[in-house]
Amino acid sequence: MPVRKLNPRQWAWCWYDWANSAFALVCMTALLPPLLVQAANRQLGAPAGTVAWGWLATAGLAASLAVTPLLGAFMDSRAKRRQMLAVLIACGAVSCGLVGFFLDGHWLWAGVAYVLGATAFVLGNVAYDSLLVGIAPRNELDQVSAWGYSLGYIGGALALILALSLWRGGHTFWAFAAVGVWWAVFSLPLFALVPEPPAGKPRPWQVLRESFARLKQNPNAFRFLLAYWLYNDGIGTVIKMAGAYGGELGIPLAHLVGALLVAQLVGVPATLAFGWGARRVGCKKLILAALLVYLAVGLWGARLAHAWEFWVLAVAVGLVQGGAQALSRSLFARFVPAGAEAAFFSFFDVSARLAGIAGPAVFSVATQLANSPRAGVLATTAFFLAGGWLLLRVAEPGEGDGAR
16 A cells, blocks of 8 residues: 555554564663563572473463453443553553663562563553554455554664664663653654444443454464464564574674564564565465574574674564564454454454463473473474464465355
């Protein structure tokens, strides 16, 4: 979709990806993980820092898991998506400031603040993703979703540059507080232009029960959620553990951040290319191609020895990460019935967050058992293999039983 065809509502929706990608990149991936790992290792000894970060990443997603489906049903029944999103953004922004306040002297409290921010990030995505169905017709979902991820790459990269500049200047608090401000300010276009879908049935439990019944009636959609849970487990682990893993191997922070910035920049055109290609070859084939790249990255990453290899792997991930996630979101949107957007996307986000719990946990357990983070990286490849195999059994809507 050329830029000129995005309408104002679609642009406003995409800007939220720009906004919350600051937290995703700075706090989840690039800057906070190696800093927190170093702080924990100084107190507890290596590889305790990497293990601690793995469990913090797990806790940040587990905290949101129990309430995600009910929250989605509540937003559908009360038409409260935008209000709930505003509350969660405020909580996330405050958490960013708390991370910066505690990081220099109390790494564990900084980790607790991160868990609070990650919980707000996850729950906010339930509301955000569910708004996609209302601002784009189905034949435009792939490309609108891809534009969102592309803007997220750019916004995340710029936010990381800002945070890194402040941190290098000795302003740790402001480095992370700026992330919270970024998240809040660049969310404003969504609230100004994206409308609230009408309310559904008045009882959240009824919405949740009926939505789950609809999901069970479409085994193809349910099968996709299982596949997404598996392969997104690997993707999420790569995102959350890359910085911590590189830091544990002794790769300098400048190389870690530089490589991740390059991955962000590479991801912009690559994600748009995925959105363009989906209309020609289909979402599923492109997602499967991305999983093959991730499998190769995991196998190579397990034997990583030099900083230049980290750069190569970061570029490889940048080429496929946004595309795989954008097309997964838009593919699932095709299964969503009208009036149950938030409830259905709560199942989608539960699938994603189950992955976020299992992946870092498996990484941490494998690292502890082998006393080496390389074992943790190797363990993640199983998720790409299993998820890819199950995705092969999913028919896109319009093909076979996916047309239902």
